Amino acid sequence: MRVVGSRVLALQQRIGEKFTLPERFKGTFVEKWTTYWKGLVRDYSEVAVGVVKESYAKPKKALFYGTGIVALYQAAARNPGEEAFMTQLRHQSNRMITVAMKQQNPVSANYLLMLERAINQNKLRLLPLGIFTLVWVDLYDADDCTYPAICEYTSVSIWNFHERVIDVGFWNQFWRLKWKMRNYDVNYL
Structure with a gap:
C-alpha cells in the first residue's frame, strides 16, 4: 500500500x-x-x-462500489428515449394488427388505443432521468397557448405527477408496454 x-x-x-x-x-x-x-x-x-x-x-467494499458504479453507467448508457418508445410502440401495434378484433385482448388493445390517442393529441411526454425514463400524459397539448394550459395552477404538479405516469423505460425497454402486450391475442386468458 x-x-x-x-x-x-x-x-x-x-x-x-x-x-x-x-x-x-x-x-x-x-x-x-x-x-x-x-x-x-x-x-x-x-x-x-x-x-x-x-x-x-477492504476489497469487498471496493468490489461493491465498483460494481454499483459500472451498473449505473450501463443503465445510463442504455436509457431509452423517444425513438426507442416509438419503435417499440410501432412493433407492438403491428403485432396487434395481425390479430382479428374479436381475438384481441381488450386490456392490450385499450392500452395501445390510449397511447395512440395521447400521441395524436400531442399530450404524451417523456422525462429522461439519467438511468430511466418516465412516460406520462399531460393535461394539455404541448402547443396549446390557452390560459389553462399555461397557468401554473392548472398544470400537473409534482404532488399528482405519479398519477399521470403510464410507463417506465429502463435498459432499452418500456416495461409496462411490454407487460400489457405479453398476452395480446385470443389465448390471453
Missing part, C-alpha cells in the same frame, strides 16, 4: 522539478492559475491514492 503512495509522490516531485514558471510570470494571474491547478491535481491524486489504499484494505 505504501508503494502506490510513494510512486505518486515521486512522480509529482519529478514533474514539479521539470516544469518551473519563468520569472516574467511571477506574481501574475498565470502564477495564480498554475498554483490553483497544481493544488487541484495534488488533491485529486491524494484522493486517488486513498481510494487505492482503501480498496487494498
